[in-house]
Amino acid sequence: MKKKLFKFIARLNKAILPSYxxxxxxxxxxxxLQLALIGWRYFITTKALD
Numbered sequence: 401m402k403k404k405l406f407k408f409i410a411r412l413n414k415a416i417l418p419s420y421x422x423x424x425x426x427x428x429x430x431x432x433l434q435l436a437l438i439g440w441r442y443f444i445t446t447k448a449l450d
Contacts, residue, residue, distance in 0.1 A: 406448040413441050 417437055425434065 403448065403450070406444055409444050410448040413444055417441060 417440075420430070420434060420438060427435070427438075430438070
């Protein structure tokens with residue numbers, strides 16, 4: 401049940417949130433909001449894969 405929830409959230413993230421890797425964002429120049437979104441996507445992705 402928990403894994404299904406994280407997979408669903410991961411699909412929403414992919415559809416809604418921007419992909420900074422495709423935009424080749426430099427992490428040293430990223431704003432705090434962009435870093436927070438990157439961290440959120442990483443957290444959800446790792447939970448969905450476990």
